Amino acid sequence: MNLRRDVFQAIADPTRRAILLLVASQTMTAGAIAANFDTARPTVSKHLQILTECQLLQQEQSGREIYYHINAKNMKEIADFIEPFRQMWDERFNKLETIMKQYKTK
Amino acid sequence: MEQKTKVQAEARKQDLLITREFDLPVELLFRAHVEPELIAQWMSNPHATAKILKFEAKKHGSYQLESTDAQGNVVFRSNGVIHEFSPNKKIIRTFELENAPFGVQLEVYEFESLTASTSKLKMHVIYESVVLRDQLLALPFAQGINMAHNRMQEILNNLNH
Numbered sequence: 620m621n622l623r624r625d626v627f628q629a630i631a632d633p634t635r636r637a638i639l640l641l642v643a644s645q646t647m648t649a650g651a652i653a654a655n656f657d658t659a660r661p662t663v664s665k666h667l668q669i670l671t672e673c674q675l676l677q678q679e680q681s682g683r684e685i686y687y688h689i690n691a692k693n694m695k696e697i698a699d700f701i702e703p704f705r706q707m708w709d710e711r712f713n714k715l716e717t718i719m720k721q722y723k724t725k
Numbered sequence: 726m727e728q729k730t731k732v733q734a735e736a737r738k739q740d741l742l743i744t745r746e747f748d749l750p751v752e753l754l755f756r757a758h759v760e761p762e763l764i765a766q767w768m769s770n771p772h773a774t775a776k777i778l779k780f781e782a783k784k785h786g787s788y789q790l791e792s793t794d795a796q797g798n799v800v801f802r803s804n805g806v807i808h809e810f811s812p813n814k815k816i817i818r819t820f821e822l823e824n825a826p827f828g829v830q831l832e833v834y835e836f837e838s839l840t841a842s843t844s845k846l847k848m849h850v851i852y853e854s855v856v857l858r859d860q861l862l863a864l865p866f867a868q869g870i871n872m873a874h875n876r877m878q879e880i881l882n883n884l885n886h
Binding site for chain 2: 628630637645688689701704705708709710711712714715716718719720722723
């Protein structure tokens with residue numbers, strides 16, 4: 620299968636999002652990633668392959684191990700990645716505004 | 726509700742800029758950032774309650790925040806030191822998540838009065854590295870999918886069927 624992988628299709632899958640969650644906090648080997656899932660190892664490998672193909676994850680060879688880390692270069696292109704961060708602040712600031720408006724009229 | 730908050734995060738940079746205009750006089754916007762009981766209110770959400778353990782609103786002052794889940798478990802603690810404190814104008818402070826591998830970030834808050842009843846906040850956040858910035862940006866993305874680990878486990882368990 621040499622399909623050109625689509626980034627948004629890649630993160631539409633819950634297992635792949637869970638993998639990104641794990642790798643977002645630290646660089647990990649495939650084995651360490653797979654240990655977090657009950658899913659069969661080849662299934663996890665397949666997910667890693669897809670995430671790597673669409674360049675969300677980057678592989679780095681270190682000795683005999685391959686480490687995976689989040690591909691920083693592609694962060695900009697993934698609006699979905701930054702959007703929750705923006706939304707988090709938007710919700711906080713909306714709340715701040717509501718609270719302070721009430722405060723003002725007290 | 727209309728989304729007014731903007732985040733600029735350029736690729737391969739270790740900082741980001743958050744901007745937002747408020748229908749509030751700059752004095753009230755500033756107070757919301759320096760009075761513990763107000764900070765606690767707007768930082769809390771249905772999943773997490775923010776508690777201000779310490780907040781010394783002055784130059785060289787320090788602060789510590791705690792976030793607890795619905796069961797009262799501490800989700801995270803954070804702390805920092807205030808480097809500049811200019812009422813209604815500017816705050817420069819550090820921010821650090823305790824027991825997390827994300828380093829210390831520098832936060833520059835600029836408060837600007839637009840009209841007598843509107844104001845603008847510019848938050849410039851500088852991280853220790855590009856990678857750390859991107860990891861922290863990814864966090865709410867992760868949280869949005871599954872807030873707590875047991876919730877994540879639940880989802881993953883369901884996937885196996």
